[in-house]
Ligand SMILES: [Zn+2]
């Protein structure tokens with residue numbers, strides 16, 4: 001009955017113009033053939049993953065798709081970024097929908113028929129390349145939403161800005177990239193969106209959408225500690241100043257920052273070591289060693305305290321071992337806390353629930369993951385939400401960034417519906 005009422009109103013008000021509810025019905029009717037394409041795109045992008053700022057093939061595929069839909073397309077933003085603009089048939093707000101395109105230096109072990117066999121040299125190492133964070137799904141979902149919205153643009157109120165972003169996982173050192181660089185290159189000034197929505201797939205319940213108002217994801221800092229010693233034969237350690245021993249001490253002490261040196265009662269923090277590099281041979285004590293890792297925080301004061309603690313630990317280890325220890329922070333950039341506009345999120349939680357047929361939840365706490373979507377949502381109200389992609393009935397599955405991370409294609413329709421519904425509902429309310 002409700003559908004008929006909306007149809008009736010829309011016919012009375014604007015002849016030929018479909019209301020949001022009618023378009024949702026239409027999407028439901030078009031969904032099966034559309035999802036076939038989305039899944040095909042996802043598999044293709046998955047098989048040929050590309051690292052940050054090198055998403056040449058992916059962005060070409062995106063741009064060609066958007067052009068085929070008659071969408072206005074701008075390419076080459078922040079290296080490989082693509083922005084499309086769908087102009088609706090009726091004036092209204094410009095709504096930004098965002099997907100990230102980059103993959104990770106992870107060697108895939110899923111055994112899928114479309115598993116990546118790509119390899120590259122990353123930080124001097126030969127590694128596999130894999131869409132281990134699921135950005136292949138984000139691209140395919142947004143391509144699918146774009147197809148529906150572009151084909152129905154006469155019935156849209158306002159414009160849809162499609163952002164296909166490079167290098168969410170970070171750009172190669174010295175290049176800059178991602179959301180921050182797209183903004184620096186003026187995409188918000190040119191398209192003037194008033195709101196932005198984005199999603200991330202994750203190893204949680206099949207087809208469930210989740211969101212958290214307020215601070216939703218942590219700020220991500222990085223650190224790099226370089227230890228310089230004196231090289232010697234492995235048989236004569238007394239001739240060396242051993243950077244590896246100093247590094248071992250550093251790693252142990254770094255693990256006391258969160259557990260012993262700062263107060264995390266009100267604000268969680270994480271410090272992890274991700275890389276340890278030293279040496280070339282079993283019987284050489286090298287002259288240099290380096291450790292690199294990530295710091296996750298929610299509070300700027302606590303973050304400053306952590307930086308101070310790490311500097312102090314480094315000074316202590318240098319003093320005790322006779323090495324020279326240099327500490328650098330945020331060499332590859334810094335991501336602020338991802339903040340979901342509270343009013344927006346409370347209002348559009350209902351839209352997410354509708355898109356997922358009630359398979360929806362509000363998270364009870366933020367995650368220590370981080371997102372450079374945060375740069376976008378610092379500029380305009382934003383909402384970033386989660387899509388669970390485990391197989392039906394599976395609660396525990398390998399997580400993002402692991403070589404076994406798998407996406408159940410059957411969960412992606414909730415992603416397409418969420419993006420389209422959010423655009424439609426926001427436009428009708430504003
Ligand atoms: Zn990731």
Ligand SMILES: [Zn+2]
Nearest residue numbers: 133135168200
């Ligand atoms: Zn990601």
